[in-house]
Amino acid sequence: METLTKTTWKIDPTHSEVQFKVKHLVISTVTGAFKSFEGGLETEGDDFNGADASFSIATASVDTNVADRDAHLKSAEFFDSENHENMTFKGVLKHKSGDDYKLVGDLTIKDTTKQVELSVEHGGVMVDGYGQTKAGFEITGNINRKDFGLTWSMVTEAGGVVVGDNVKLHLNVQLTKG
DSSP, rough: OOOOOOEEEEEOOGGGGEEEEETTTTTEEHHHHHHOOEEEEETTEEEEEEEEEEEEGGGGGGGGHHHHHHHHHHHHHOTTTTTOOEEEEEEEEEEETTTTTEEEEEEEEEEEEEEEEEEEEEEEEEOOSSSSSSEEEEEEEEEEEETTTTTOOOOTTTTTSEEEEEEEEEEEEEEOOO
């Protein structure tokens, strides 16, 4: 019986990005990103189906291009970065068809862990100019921020909500085979 070797794929942070979008006043969208993150996949051989995925994002690295808003997001009313330095994800990558996968696992923000399912498109595998094997993935999905204890809200005089509950996630991830 042949035993497959575990292969580690680490995120290349210089060729990856973690972004989110959330409605503001229900009429427009604010885009933000996290600048500090790490993680990767562990596969059986080179097969991504069934790969164990892990990811950690530094909550204090949030960047929406507005310093005051970033400070509010880092505060106890949202991420509470002082007491919750990271949000984490642990799950499994499951092949659907063609280049499409789903990523199912536990997302932890603050003290709350919930199972989420994200859509994944595998962009392919390529050897770069330095001889390193790289794999690309685009990951998308939605979460409800209130499910994770991010419940701060404010209502305008006209009755509108300042921050929407639905958060769209968009990650472009390049992994390096280790």
